[in-house]
Amino acid sequence: MHQQPVKLGCHNVWKLYGPHPERLLAGGAAPDLDAIRASGHVGAVRNVSIDVRQGEIFVIMGLSGSGKSTLVRCLSRLVEPTAGEILFNGKDLLQARPKELIDIRRHKMGMVFQHFALLPHLNVLQNVAFPLQVQGIGRAAREARAEEVIALVGLEGREAYFPRQLSGGQQQRVGIARSLVVEPELWFLDEPFSALDPLIRREMQDEFLRVQQLLHKTIVFITHDFDEAIRIADRIAIMKDGEVIQVATPEELVLNPAADYVAEFTRYVSRAKVVTLGRIAVPGAAEGAAGTLPETVRVEAVANEVEAAAAPFNVIDEDGVVIGHVTRQAVIDVLVGRGGRG
Ligand SMILES: Nc1ncnc2c1ncn2[C@@H]1O[C@H](COP(=O)(O)OP(=O)(O)O)[C@@H](O)[C@H]1O
Ligand SMILES: [Mg+2]
Incomplete structure (x- = not known):
């Protein structure tokens, strides 16, 4: 692929939980996992550097507890990193003032989580239009825009349904539509399909790829499922104990795993x-x-x-x-x- 510009750069980002995380990083040398643990801290994200390029599907893959959600929350600054630099469109996100940050999240970032909290008292149309309502956009305009994304995710005709009247897969589609309604530049999805049955999950992956073919978003997609990762990713970052241990295309990961840990995931993947x-x-x-x-x-x-x-x-x-x-x-x-x- 022709090299696209970096949309989101993340350099030497750390997130430590514990009594005095800053002090732990204040010394010259970066602490190793043992030192972090011995001092009563959790190394949720350790010295992570990744560049997400415009228009790519960048997957972060790792077992439960490896730091994926913490990292993606650092990338949108829903969690304040202990150290490091995050550049969004070349601008330092960690320097953004609270109001500016809210604005960026509201207009430029879309987020989908595993258990997406739809508003139970609002129907599909109102749920999807909700972020535009928050932006202060008038009813006719926001509902027209919501109709478009509802059609995009295959929920046409269900506009008047309430969340409880929908299956799990349909609810995730509403969540996806709602995250897309503001036309985000950056789309974060944290295990969006992990709670769904395998067949539905596959169908959702296909749909997701179809939508991406149309929209060309820059995507950070998190999963603990290696098969899902190789199916949808342009590139994959493998995380372990808060660290990124390899970033590569699915092909490179399977053919040239950088560590035994990576090879374990790739062993049974058909070439x-x-x-x-x-x-x-x-x-x-x-x-x-x-x-x-x-x-x-x-x-x-x-x-x-x-x-x-x-x-x-x-x-x-x-x-x-x-x-x-x-x-x-x-x-x-x-x-x-x-x-x-x-
Ligand atoms: N608020 C928190 N306080 C303390 N530890 C946390 C907090 N959030 C996450 N952790 C720890 O950080 C590590 C990474 O968690 P997480 O990012 O949720 O992993 P994943 O999304 O890969 O399952 C885990 O050990 C988790 O227990
Ligand atoms: Mg998680």
Whole structure:
């Protein structure tokens, strides 16, 4: 992908809980986990640096308690970091005054949580329009805008329903619509689908990707589910004990895990789900190719097509330039777990 500008930069961010967190960081050297624990503190976020680029889906993945929610709350400054720097559109968010901060959150950030608190006495339309009401936008305008996002998330016709009349999945859709109604520049989703049944969860992931294709938001998406992460992410940051231990594309994570901890997650992932055509393409255009396919497409998505074709496919980059070709055999090698190595 052409390199997009950094939308949200987070540099050496710490969040320690305990009796005197600032003092712990005041010395020259950063304290390690043992020192943090021994002094009665919790190292919820430790020295995290990540850059989220415009238009990408940046996933933060880690087990429960690894610091994901604390980090995302630091990024929106719902939690005050103990130390570090957070740049939103290049501006230091930690220097923003309270009023400015409220304004940024209200107009430029959208948030969805696992247990999204819909207002029980408001119907779907009113719930979705609520953030615009808070902004002081008139009823007709805010309801017209709410109708648009309600349609976007597939809830057309349910405008008059109340939250208790909706399934869990539908309630999350309302939450998603409500977070999008202000047209946020940055969209934070903290385990939005984790409480849903697996089938519904998959459906919601597909819907989420469809909506993102239309909106091109900059997204920070949190999950503890590695399968969900590789399905939706452009890049993934893996967290453990408050630290980010690797940031990479799903493909790089699976093929080149930086630590045993990462390898544990990737061990049972089928390669075809992450390996892209760009990785297995052989240089040079194929004579009489069966067609062209983008380099960013994952093998799983086109395996049947390539396998069924009599000739190889040419592989093109985002400018439409042929970078090479893929053969039937190369695809089969990935499917049986031989291809696409490091
Ligand atoms: N307000 C708080 N006070 C003390 N410890 C906290 C607080 N919030 C979170 N923690 C601790 O910080 C760590 C990271 O929590 P959290 O960010 O919620 O993890 P995750 O979202 O990955 O499950 C956990 O050990 C948690 O108990
Ligand atoms: Mg959490």
